[in-house]
Amino acid sequence: MTNGARDENVTLEALCRGDVRTCARLLTRIERGEEAVIPLLQALYRAGGNGRVIGVTGPPGAGKSSLISCLIGAWRRRGLRVAVLAIDPSSPFTGGAVLGDRLRMVEHGCDDGVFIRSMASRGQLGGLARAAGDALTVLEAMPWDVILVETVGVGQNETDIMRHAAVVVLLQTPLGGDEVQAVKAGIIEIGDVYVVNKSDHPAADRTCRQLREMIARGSRLRPDRDWQPPVIKTQAHLGVGVAELVDAIDGCFAHQNADPEAARRYMSDRARHRIGEILRDRLDRRLRSGDEGWLEGSIEPVVSREKDPYTVVAEMLSRL
Ligand SMILES: Nc1nc2c(ncn2[C@@H]2O[C@H](COP(=O)(O)OP(=O)(O)O)[C@@H](O)[C@H]2O)c(=O)[nH]1
Ligand SMILES: [Mg+2]
Structure with a gap:
């Protein structure tokens, strides 16, 4: 087991026990938008x-x-x-x-x-x-x-x-x-x-x-x-x-x-909403991060008008 995974397990266990200090620390990291907390959030969602x-x-x-x-x-x-x-x-x-x-x-x-x-x-x-x-x-x-x-x-x-x-x-x-x-x-x-x-x-x-x-x-x-x-x-x-x-x-x-x-409808509405929220957030981050490589192959065909930007976006979405 890697150190990261071990730390995650310790945190997960503390939270499931109800440790409020661990909770407060994790919420601060979430507020800062730290990407490193995502594996923990994945485990917490499944446990929650x-x-x-x-x-x-x-x-x-x-x-x-x-x-x-x-x-x-x-x-x-x-x-x-x-x-x-x-x-x-x-x-x-x-x-x-x-x-x-x-x-x-x-x-x-x-x-x-x-x-x-x-x-x-x-x-x-x-x-x-x-x-x-x-x-x-x-x-x-x-x-x-x-x-x-x-x-x-x-x-x-x-x-x-x-x-x-x-x-x-x-x-x-x-x-x-x-x-x-x-x-x-x-x-x-x-x-x-x-x-x-x-x-x-x-x-x-x-x-x-x-x-x-x-x-x-x-x-x-x-x-x-x-x-x-x-x-x-x-x-x-x-x-x-x-x-x-x-x-x-x-x-x-x-x-x-x-x-x-x-009750089931509420749960699926909520899950649908949450997926949309994370999807928007991740796209937004990617676009703001200046991660040009991600868009690189799509730009030239739009510049030369070989393709329109709608087609390019539809293609990107189909690859998600
Ligand atoms: N007169 C009166 N004042 C209230 C009542 N409930 C709250 N307040 C006051 O209204 C102000 C705003 O309350 P607060 O709980 O901070 O409102 P919030 O912004 O909606 O969270 C405070 O000064 C409270 O003391 C009430 O039922 N009657
Ligand atoms: Mg208030």
């Missing part, structure tokens, strides 16, 4: 598939991190082990949002049944989706019962990250009537459970009602799922409504488990 992946999304400041902190508390009281991956594409790792998340979640900091990690894009948006997927591969090979992914619900990247989650919790804050209309196109499609947080605000009931109407009318992106998303009122800073939210999430998982066909 543990844990329920739950997405929590919504606009900045809606209360996602506060609510996640409450959820961690609720699940820890049931003896479940919880990991959180907070994705923030807008702020660098030293930025306010990430720091804020860390501070707010610090109450769980001494508990080894909880792991919290922030991941920022550091300016490479394409790489973020791949890095988040890889981070989930690691977390799903570890003995976490619940894996939460927090993202700001704007932009394609964040919507894509939510495709890794079996259950998506979508947060809103109480809004004016026009604002609800404006956001509906984006949100009605992806949530499995809706939360109106900051329900101490007077417009909370009206926002709940409007969301319920939209859900009842709206066609969903996942029409295969015969599930009516509930709308729950919370006050995350006080823990109000958290028990109802936990029940709603449990209910959604129970509903999925009762339909093996739907």
Whole structure:
């Protein structure tokens, strides 16, 4: 056995045991985009598939991190082990949002049944989706019962990250009537459970009602799922409504488990999405790396117009 393979086995074994330091180190290497971690990720993927992946999304400041902190508390009281991956594409790792998340979640900091990690894009948006997927591969090979992914619900990247989650919790804050209309196109499609947080605000009931109407009318992106998303009122800073939210999430998982066909569809959608994500990432890297040799033979026929670039690309794809 080579040294590299032996190191990999040691790491793999540590992760499967639930070693959080090993996990933190590996996530840093993933964030840096180190190619050398790929063999380990391959082994982790085959070993993994543990844990329920739950997405929590919504606009900045809606209360996602506060609510996640409450959820961690609720699940820890049931003896479940919880990991959180907070994705923030807008702020660098030293930025306010990430720091804020860390501070707010610090109450769980001494508990080894909880792991919290922030991941920022550091300016490479394409790489973020791949890095988040890889981070989930690691977390799903570890003995976490619940894996939460927090993202700001704007932009394609964040919507894509939510495709890794079996259950998506979508947060809103109480809004004016026009604002609800404006956001509906984006949100009605992806949530499995809706939360109106900051329900101490007077417009909370009206926002709940409007969301319920939209859900009842709206066609969903996942029409295969015969599930009516509930709308729950919370006050995350006080823990109000958290028990109802936990029940709603449990209910959604129970509903999925009762339909093996739907569960299989989710798994294959997710695998298809992941393959596409890695394919795009690898092509992108190859093109950016200045690895001219790879393209060399294809350039001259396009210059001389002997071939068109579409044909050349089709040929390259057929050789993949
Ligand atoms: N009034 C009120 N404030 C809240 C509530 N939930 C969270 N907050 C506050 O809203 C701010 C943003 O919360 P945060 O969890 O960081 O939002 P995130 O950006 O969605 O993660 C913080 O100052 C929280 O204390 C709530 O239910 N009511
Ligand atoms: Mg947050």
